[in-house]
Amino acid sequence: MLSPEKNQTLTQVGSGTPMGEYLRRYWHPIAGVTEFDDKAVRPIRLFGEDLVLFKDLSGKYGLIQRRCPHRGADLAFGYVEKEGLRCAYHGWEFASGGQCVHQPYEEIVDPEARLRKKTAVKAYEVREKAGMLWAYMGPAPAPELPDWDLFNYSNGFAQAVFAELPCNWFQCQENSIDPIHFEWTHNNWTARQQDDNAEYVPTHLKTLYEEFEYGFVYKRLRASESEQNPMWTVGRVTLWPNAFYLGHHFEWRVPIDDENTLSVLWVFSRVPKEQEPYVQDRIPSWYGPLHDENGNWITSHVANQDFAAWVGQGPIADRSKETLGASDRGIVMMRKRFFDELDAVAGGAQPKGLITDKAANKNVRLPSACREEMLNGLPRAEQDKHPLLGPYLRDFIGQAGQPEEVRSSYEKAIGQKTQRAKFFVVHGAETDD
Ligand code: FES
Ligand SMILES: [Fe+2]
Numbered sequence: 204m205l206s207p208e209k210n211q212t213l214t215q216v217g218s219g220t221p222m223g224e225y226l227r228r229y230w231h232p233i234a235g236v237t238e239f240d241d242k243a244v245r246p247i248r249l250f251g252e253d254l255v256l257f258k259d260l261s262g263k264y265g266l267i268q269r270r271c272p273h274r275g276a277d278l279a280f281g282y283v284e285k286e287g288l289r290c291a292y293h294g295w296e297f298a299s300g301g302q303c304v305h306q307p308y309e310e311i312v313d314p315e316a317r318l319r320k321k322t323a324v325k326a327y328e329v330r331e332k333a334g335m336l337w338a339y340m341g342p343a344p345a346p347e348l349p350d351w352d353l354f355n356y357s358n359g360f361a362q363a364v365f366a367e368l369p370c371n372w373f374q375c376q377e378n379s380i381d382p383i384h385f386e387w388t389h390n391n392w393t394a395r396q397q398d399d400n401a402e403y404v405p406t407h408l409k410t411l412y413e414e415f416e417y418g419f420v421y422k423r424l425r426a427s428e429s430e431q432n433p434m435w436t437v438g439r440v441t442l443w444p445n446a447f448y449l450g451h452h453f454e455w456r457v458p459i460d461d462e463n464t465l466s467v468l469w470v471f472s473r474v475p476k477e478q479e480p481y482v483q484d485r486i487p488s489w490y491g492p493l494h495d496e497n498g499n500w501i502t503s504h505v506a507n508q509d510f511a512a513w514v515g516q517g518p519i520a521d522r523s524k525e526t527l528g529a530s531d532r533g534i535v536m537m538r539k540r541f542f543d544e545l546d547a548v549a550g551g552a553q554p555k556g557l558i559t560d561k562a563a564n565k566n567v568r569l570p571s572a573c574r575e576e577m578l579n580g581l582p583r584a585e586q587d588k589h590p591l592l593g594p595y596l597r598d599f600i601g602q603a604g605q606p607e608e609v610r611s612s613y614e615k616a617i618g619q620k621t622q623r624a625k626f627f628v629v630h631g632a633e634t635d636d
Contacts (some may be wrong), residue, residue: 204524209542217460226458228342235334235336249457256329297630304316356473356577361469362469365491368466372464379456383423410423412533417440419533461518468506503626504600504602584586598622
């Protein structure tokens with residue numbers, strides 16, 4: 204249980220809030236590169252700020268305030284130039300760094316452009332990596348944008364999958380240190396949605412939580428498994444501060460504002476040995492729906508099941524009314540670390556897990572329960588039986604709504620048709636995803 208004040212500290216992300224300022228010191232994925240194939244400008248809200256994200260005619264990305272400083276027009280209606288974005292109202296133009304680079308009429312009246320030189324908008328740095336656009340909204344200098352080793356694996360099909368969720372980011376991130384939910388939210392719920400009498404999967408017997416440089420690792424052992432199981436020997440990574448790393452995919456929970464979160468999945472599907480060599484030319488990105496055609500929550504795919512759980516906790520989970528138990532030990536540890544971090548950073552310390560050394564930012568390894576299989580690949584028949592990689596061979600179980608063109612490139616990459624099943628289908632109703 205937390206006091207309402209402490210709950211606010213964890214959940215409020217606006218400018219000037221302790222958590223908002225803290226999280227801004229990390230890079231966050233905010234969009235897919237392929238979104239800019241057919242548009243150049245889009246509005247985006249991050250950390251409670253209304254912004255526009257654009258790609259100018261020279262290919263440079265910019266992230267600037269949404270309201271034009273002239274008379275307040277919406278820069279999402281702007282159009283791009285060689286060097287920046289031009290307001291559609293009176294043509295003031297802003298470079299990605301925020302400076303005003305053209306004020307057409309003002310510069311005729313005053314060739315020295317005194318007003319222009321004094322005009323700038325708020326601007327944040329944007330970089331491209333792994334098919335995604337990343338923003339840094341903290342104080343300069345920006346840390347390194349982490350080069351996690353999974354980004355550099357070969358013979359795989361990567362995709363970036365987004366969704367906007369109507370709930371606070373922190374309850375999403377608490378899910379990254381919540382092993383017990385796999386059994387109930389994914390395995391058993393999937394089975395029971397299809398058959399009221401379906402048997403439950405083997406239950407969890409014990410869990411373990413350990414802190415390390417880049418977050419926490421949690422380990423879990425289920426009744427069917429030996430202590431040699433990689434979920435017990437290696438575990439999974441609660442990636443600091445707002446992500447989850449599962450060996451074959453990442454998940455980020457990026458605050459849009461206090462009551463909305465951008466969910467980002469980056470999934471790398473290793474192709475079977477028979478498909479090698481496979482080289483992906485471009486990483487697709489797409490947004491999945493939360494509701495089906497009847498307006499009901501989609502609860503058939505892994506991420507959608509999580510979304511339903513998180514959104515169900517309310518726009519901002521009320522942690523003064525919860526009843527924590529042994530299954531929540533990791534969550535308690537994580538909250539404590541955030542409070543300690545906020546204090547430490549207020550005292551001038553560097554935030555946890557930031558990579559600031561360029562030379563050290565190469566192929567940074569995180570604990571992975573499936574590194575060998577991901578690096579070296581498996582023959583199709585073996586991969587099919589793999590608890591993590593097998594289900595993805597049969598269908599894209601990560602999130603509902605995969606566009607047809609992505610699905611067909613995915614099928615081509617893995618060398619087989621996917622099931623397009625209403626629910627994700629797993630052997631024995633059990634998956635480690
Ligand atoms: S309001 Fe943007 S140029 Fe006038
Ligand atoms: Fe989950």
